[in-house]
Amino acid sequence: MEEDTDFRIRFSSLCFVTDHVGFCGTIKSSPSDFVVIEIDEQGQLVNTAPSKLISKILPEPNNFAKKTKLDLQNLSFEEGSNQEVSIFAGCSGADQYHQSGSEREDTISDGTSKGEEQTVDDLGTLLDEKTNELLNHFACDIKEKWNSKTELIGSSPEFSLGRILDKNQRAILHSAIRQKFPFLITVGKNSEIVVKPNLEYKELCHLVSEEEAFEFFKYLDAKKENSKFTFKPDTNKDHRKAVHHFVNKKFGNLVETKSFPELNYSAGNPNVAITVRFREKTHKHRKRSLFEYQDRKVIYTDDSLRLGQLKGNHFDIVIRNLKNQINDSANLKDRILEAIENVKNKGFVNYYGPQRFGMGRKVHTDQIGLALLKSEMVEAVKLFLTPEDLDDPVNRAKKYFLQTEDAKGTLSLMPEFKVRERALLESLHRFGMTEEGCIQAWFSFPHSMRIFYVHAYSSKIWNEAVSYRLGTYGSRVVEGDLVCLGEDVDDEHFPNNKVHLVTEEEESANTYAIHQVVLPVLGYNIQYPKNKVGQWYQEILSRDGLQTCRFKVPTLKLNVPGCYRQILKCPHNVSYQLKEEHDTDVKMEGSHIDEATLSLLISFDLDASCYATVCLREIMKHDF
Template sequence: MEEDTDFRIKFSSLCYINDHVGFCGTIKSSPSDFVVIEIDEQGQLVNMVSDEPLNKIHSIPYQPNTFAKKPKLNRQNLTFEEPNQELDTLTKCLGGDPDLQSGLKSEDTNKDGTLKCAEEKADVLGSLLDEKTNELLSQFACDTKEKWNCTTELFGPPPEFSLGRILDKTQRASLHSAVRQKFPYLITVGKNSEIIVKPNQEYKELCHLVSEEEAFDFFKYLDAKKENSRFTFKPDTNKDHRKAVHHFVNRKFGNLVETKSFSELNGNAAHPNVVITVKFREKAHKHKKRSLLESQERKVVYTAFTLQKENLEMFEALGFLAVKLGVIPSDFSYAGLKDKKAITYQTMVVRKVTPERLKSIDKEIENKRMKMFNIRSVDDSLRLGQLKGNHFDIVIRTLKRKNNDSAHLEERILEAIENVKDKGFVNYYGPQRFGKGRKVHTDQIGLALLKSEMMKAVKLFLTPEDSDDPVNRAKKYFLQTEDVKGTHSRMPEFKVRERAMLESLNRFGMTEEGCVQAWFSFPHSMRIFYIHAYSSKIWNEAASYRLATYGSRVVEGDLVCLDGNVDDELLPNSKVHTVTKEEESTNAYGIHQVVLPVLGYNIQYPKNKVGEWYHEILSRDGLQTCRFKVPALKLNAPGCYRQILKYPHNLSYQLKDEQDTAVKTKDPCISEAPLSLLISFDLDSSCYATVCLREIMKQDV
């Protein structure tokens, strides 16, 4: 097989969105020509050492009395009432009913009638959230109750209010409990370290069976989770009604609590008062509580650091660091993968390694073109996608016009950059995701894994390139002989993944089951990477087909995102809408809102020719019945949605000659010195700079 000719043809055939001519140039002449710096969730470049605590809470405000499709808004232009009104707001949200307030248990109230628990939780919330967010949370709670009490039918998804991302586990747990205790008619949901507050529909449902006072106290009881405590509903003589309450509690919370009815003596033997008592189920195994000192000794250590690497594949870097630190590659976590042929900066977190231990290997890793800095202790690991994006500083060398183009080079460059700046670029996955320049691409391995062809996947992984070096000589020997032990002895030590797979094959044998075990020598993030690579390749082809078929207009059956801020990993099906014929005729949506599914078991397809195309491709690849789960490897791919178009941010550029001086002539193409373009921009997470440059230059890079 020749060097990825087929892949180049396929990638070159992908559509563009802009119609400018473009220009020619050379990308990645050296790693220093392509600098990638991660942008963290707070919008800071990770190569800038900061003393700011990693776990600072950044909250996203809620606009009061607004239940639109975009409840997360910027704080600008919002006005706030006087602070310290949480308890008044709570009283109002309870309906302002004197009977309801007086019906609360005496031990839960102060002499002035205010709620003890509310005051305590207000203190907790005040210590975790800033004053404005606290005020907006109270207003959100009040608006939720007003919406429930409204007689007019309301449409659209339930409102949400984000408290922002809280990286500290302890702070998150405290905040979850504080909100639920103060506002039992709200629920909190964790989503990638972000806490989302929503109306508690179960609370509303219970209010149809019992008084609001009882519902309020019942949900506070549930959230408190006090061992051996009990909750009792008001006496009830109606057997059918009691049965309905029993069924509700057991259906919704039966795994947590149990209910029983008890008769009360009221002097009426024919119609005795009966109360329903709720208590927490006993745990099957009660463990002794560890002492504080013992707990501290057993606490997992997490150390964060910024990794700078040059011309080094990320998995190879992780393998080397793991060997030096005496841990395994899966002990490292990161927010995103980075290019190989580049200088990259990214945040990483390693488990079970102290900052002092990490600093001790600083000199050793410099020989592998790596550096570490901003080393500090943190409370948890990182997750993929836990970043705002990436900043790129790129040099494009040997600039020239396209063949038969008589326009000035500077004009072509300006036209191309401004076009992409205004109209965006097709959000393809970049060639590096598939192993650019290799005989076997990662998507081919992913397809074999999805079809449970484990031995084929192993052989694809160990397929050599044409170059004659120790690594490829070892791979050629393996394919010729299947001598695992001999191949392992020939494989250089720095090829950590290959050696790990060979060690596993030597132990379990070169069989289908042995190959399954061999894949377990890779961490989960690496195994699922190959599945994602196949899904990414199909997404690229789907996006190109969609644009070739329908162009930039939004048509019936397209999928559009109803939320202004699309997060590819988190966008639920409820936020995806299928365009109707009427919406097509009124141009209700723009092409920037169109999304396409990344293959998985929990996605929906467009209801037009694009959806048909997806099914044809799956049939072509033998995946028509695939559920995108590989039980043997414990891999599940739920799928997600990805916007067709993306836009570069903070884009700037400058032309320079080989002497590194800025070009001032109006027609730089007449200069004898070769020209270079210095271009800088930011991209959202999961976007590829090479794809943006491809759209600008109109050439594969």
């Protein structure tokens, strides 16, 4: 994908509040490098169970393949995330793979399936003859469609084994089915087992042979400690990179990959084999001393905190490959310590993070939100379906739609895992590509998703506003500023009676501090600053064609009251540690080169609605 130049410019133009130099480093090298734990109202860390299943499948028990529509209320806002659910021996894969509480009961406490030592013959003993036969027919039908290059149209086909009350039998069946049919996944819900196609298996078959894909998924499901899986040797570096990327993206929480060249290779490009192994269990090796929780207890719960219960989040982050900024010759360790202490004491600009806007995309979420606010429904649909500069099925389908506006034809091209796109297209096929038809199409999304795009626009304007405010007045609190009165009000939930307009006398007396200053997030129930910042808001609204906007879109049942957000925030309970890591690189003929790199292990708490990446941006003075 081409670099998102507009996005880079947008964030690089935002200001900093501290004046240290900063440093460079790599964030999110692996999922374990960026750990988030919720903090409840009492300030306790709450280690929640993995998120609930994305698709709510509650079919009546029977023995016939069927299709179930996904519940769009539970879909992530992140573009491009895979909406399927894969369960491998009770262990989640990458970030998008989740397992619900009702499914965890099918798994032994140590994360291995009870049926792990059983053979696929269990299918014959646990399933009646007809169910077993229908399961085999379902599996064969999936393989035939894939082998014939036929796309699975509509919702993903499913096969229900019905309700199986015995937990041990369910665990054995989960493992036995996945061992016999690695191209299928099993989902447990309320004592029912549902079988579906494994789209990750199909995706891997585009990179390696089907034999390798078959064995790889069997290896994943078996989850034998200290075991390894090796793909066939390969001379193509780009191809190996694609395989590395696939495995780490899909299953990075579960396994890790490394490349090893063959020792006896001929001249030219060497044969290099990718080896996969299970990650060591973190509870054995992760030491409390790396990220001190400062004697705070961790509360374990099956449910995420509800609205109003979340006080903030605790972050454990590893930043690797630390380096000085360009043309900075100072001691790196001194730079790092200076940066952390500076932000620890002075705080950071409380920007909305880049992930709120669809980082790396041609069309950002705020652009769609602006079109919705202007009631340009057709334009909003076109923006949503704008393709990236990539040649893959999803973007080919989007390109076809913008060229033809043929919703039915686009549906036949759009992969089934793109649930939101397919829901929109199905509605457009039914109602047409008219203004009214597009309104109906937006109602194929839940309210939370429709309003998300409007909030993204408000967030973008707030980011620009706070940068203008700090650039104009700096850290002084001036006449016309808005400040929050009271310390017990949650961020972004300040009632109007808690927001005060600074007077000339209060400015002269330095009555308020900069951390009390707030700016409005656009909506119909907010007041603007009475200084140059307030004028700036009006000019921006006029620029975007919203000078008469009431921030209500009746046709989509959207009402945006707005709120207030503090312009500065400070991290709490900050602790950090520098660590040298030795990376042994395996070279030709078995030689090794040992290189030491510096990593930063940093831990801190942030209030609700604050972004760790924004805090790190201030620390490192580096745009992500």
